[in-house]
Amino acid sequence: MIDHAHDLASVRDATERVLTAAAGLDNASVAEPSRLPGWSRGHILAHLARNADALVNVLEGRPMYATASVRDADIERDAPRPLDVQLADVRESAAGFQAAGAVPADWSRTVELRNGVVDSASRIPFRRWGEVELHHVDLGIGYELEDLPEEFTRRETDFLVERFDGHPDVPSIHLTDGAHAWNTGRASDKPDITVTGSPADLLGWLCGRRDGSGLTVDGDSLPTLPPL
Numbered sequence: 547m548i549d550h551a552h553d554l555a556s557v558r559d560a561t562e563r564v565l566t567a568a569a570g571l572d573n574a575s576v577a578e579p580s581r582l583p584g585w586s587r588g589h590i591l592a593h594l595a596r597n598a599d600a601l602v603n604v605l606e607g608r609p610m611y612a613t614a615s616v617r618d619a620d621i622e623r624d625a626p627r628p629l630d631v632q633l634a635d636v637r638e639s640a641a642g643f644q645a646a647g648a649v650p651a652d653w654s655r656t657v658e659l660r661n662g663v664v665d666s667a668s669r670i671p672f673r674r675w676g677e678v679e680l681h682h683v684d685l686g687i688g689y690e691l692e693d694l695p696e697e698f699t700r701r702e703t704d705f706l707v708e709r710f711d712g713h714p715d716v717p718s719i720h721l722t723d724g725a726h727a728w729n730t731g732r733a734s735d736k737p738d739i740t741v742t743g744s745p746a747d748l749l750g751w752l753c754g755r756r757d758g759s760g761l762t763v764d765g766d767s768l769p770t771l772p773p774l
Contacts, residue, residue: 553671554647556698560678561640564594565633567687576629581686581755585625590681591632592624597677598639601670602646604657611660647671676702680753691746691755699745700726706752706774715772723748739765 568576568591576588585593596617600610611617624635653668665673679698682689691699703721707728710716718734721727723745729737741748743761750756751771758768 548666548668548672550647550653550668550671553675554644556695557671557675557678558640558644560675560682560698561636563689564678564682564685565637567682567689568629568633568636568685571629571687573628576632577626581684585684587685587687588625588627588632589621590684591636592621592627594678594681595624595632595635595639596620598636598643598674601674602642604659604670605646605649605651605667607657610658614660617660643674672701672705676705680755683755691750692744694746694749696745699749703728703745703749703752706749709774710752710771713772717766717769719769721748737765739763739768741768 568587571587576591577586579585580587580590582590600617604610624632627635647670651667653666655667656664657667657670658664659673675698679694679702683691683694694702703726707721707730710719710730712733713731716731717738718729718736719731720729720737720740722740722742724742726745731738741751741758741761741763743751747756747758747760751758751761751768754771754774761768
């Protein structure tokens with residue numbers, strides 16, 4: 547059972563962490579490249595703000611974004627802004643998301659995100675938590691996958707494993723970090739490969755933040771996962 551109130555609190559805490567860390571930047575470093583190809587740190591901060599607004603739209607029954615091109619244009623428009631404007635926007639949009647999450651609602655209802663993806667409203671706070679935590683790592687300012695809360699790492703791994711489960715382009719994979727185990731990819735009586743690694747390395751590979759070089763693979767070679 548997903549506890550949306552717990553996840554909203556986790557989003558709030560993660561937002562404070564990224565705002566505190568980003569406050570140590572300056573205008574020049576905000577304009578520098580992030581760890582995401584083609585995006586500066588300003589792009590990431592702009593995306594975090596616009597994503598919060600978009601998830602308010604989802605919770606309130608509107609389209610997440612008007613169009614994909616509008617989403618991209620808004621991020622490009624906002625990326626070059628000075629640091630103080632970026633931080634204020636992230637904080638204000640995050641407050642708007644928290645306010646939308648505090649409105650009494652049927653959290654079991656189905657909502658629509660981008661590209662026709664649907665989910666339970668109760669999982670929207672967790673999706674936002676993922677945006678904040680992983681993009682904090684993407685800023686490249688000292689917050690690493692190993693620094694993510696243990697609960698988040700486990701649940702995000704669960705979420706990504708579910709995303710790839712049954713995918714025709716992903717071989718049958720057994721994953722383990724020594725304490726937890728998952729199966730994903732094509733259905734099979736016996737996995738094609740077994741992948742072992744630390745929680746951070748497994749999550750990093752699943753979410754496209756690491757190339758898998760820190761993982762141990764038994765069986766076929768480590769596959770290239772399709773984009774999320």
